[in-house]
Amino acid sequence: MLSGKFAITIHILTLLTKFPNDFLSSEFIAGSINLNPVLVRKEIANLKAHHIVESKEGKNGGTKLAKNPTDITLKEIFQMTFDTINLGYAKNQPHPDCPVGKKINENLSVLYADLNEKVSLELKNITLEDFSNHF
Amino acid sequence: MLSGKFAITIHILTLLTKFPNDFLSSEFIAGSINLNPVLVRKEIANLKAHHIVESKEGKNGGTKLAKNPTDITLKEIFQMTFDTINLGYAKNQPHPDCPVGKKINENLSVLYADLNEKVSLELKNITLEDFSNHF
DNA sequence: ACATTTGTAACATAATTTATTACAGTATGC
DNA sequence: GCATACTGTAATAAATTATGTTACAAATGT
Structure with a gap:
């Protein structure tokens, strides 16, 4: 997964909002982001799957x-680009016989779900139109 | 920067909370996390710098x-382990002559600062004691 | 003295992200 | 109908980042 996925996707959408009457090419978009056009097309594929854009x-x-x-x-x-906010997990499976190791990931998940909720509430109130108006 | 930094650090702190009377070795802690002891010591160095633990x-x-x-x-x-919530930036410098490219990072920063605020408010109300009580 | 542990640095490996190349398929305009 | 300019996608390569390892000096308890 592209780690700049959200940023790239919102950049694409802002451009499309600014040029509402044109079909923009991946090359043109890639020029603004300074990114390989193939990666732009990949994000566009994702947007298409969610019926947000058409090409x-x-x-x-x-x-x-x-x-x-x-x-x-x-x-x-x-x-569609991030799933959930999360502050990370340790890479390896923690020790299952340790009372802390046994439950740490579960407890982190609960915490992260809570954060995700707060972030989602905030993001729900911002439309692409709102965001694009700052340009 | 370790990407599991937050998770590792909170795991360490939960263990220390559960064994408040002992000096726990990095080896012991590493066993619970299933992580290399050197990496545990690195996170402990960070905790020490913030005067949260002593060793x-x-x-x-x-x-x-x-x-x-x-x-x-x-x-x-x-x-101390994450800085700020952020949904990422595209890796390369965007095109400075494009009205969108010119401002995208600035606008993303504003958005992320807002999210960070919300997350911080939430995390401020959870103590290590609270978190540890779930184990 | 010896065993055990922290603290760090240097280096190695693994995993993930980003970039590139290649090319089949499709619409447009001449 | 043919050249051109696109999308879509797969395969692969390069770059970056994260994690792991080794090594060893310095500290401290027994």
Whole structure:
């Protein structure tokens, strides 16, 4: 998973919001992000799967929004690119006979779910339109 | 930076809370986390720098809490191991002549600062004592 | 003295992210 | 219908980051 996924996706969507009448090419978008066009297309594939954008193949093809930017919230974008906020887990399986090791991941999950809730509440109130208005 | 830093640090602190009278060795702690002892010592160095634990060198040495677990909040631990919540930035410098590229990172920063605020508020209300009580 | 432990540095390996290349498939306009 | 400019996707490579290991000096209890 691309770690800049959220940032890249929101960058793409902001561009599409700014040029609502054009099909933008992955090359053009990649130029603004300074990223390989293939990676842009991958994120667009994700956006398409969520019916947020539509794209046209062939000459003069490209991508445009499939929904009104007032109807897209940052929560959706967050969820499709990030899953959940989390402050990380230790890489290896902790020791199962230790009372702490046995339960640490479960307890961290509960904590992270709580944080996720708070972040989601916040992001739900920000639309793509709102975000794009700052440019 | 260790990406499991927060999880590892909170694991260490939970163990220290559970054994408040002992100096625990990095080897013992590493066993519970299933992590290399050197990495445990690195996180302990960070905790020491923040005066949350103290440690003793030499035989029978190890680490113990330097503060009461009711006086340590998850916010502090978060801050010393994570800095700020963030949903990522694209790796490369965006195109400076594009109105979106020019401002995207600034706008993302504002957004992330806001999320960070919400998360911090939540973590401020959870003490190490609270967290440890779930084990 | 000896055993055990911290503290660090240097280096090695593994995992993840990002970039590149390649090419089949599709629409457009001449 | 042919050249051109795109998307879509797979395979692979390079770069970056995270984790693990080894090594050893310094400290301390017995």
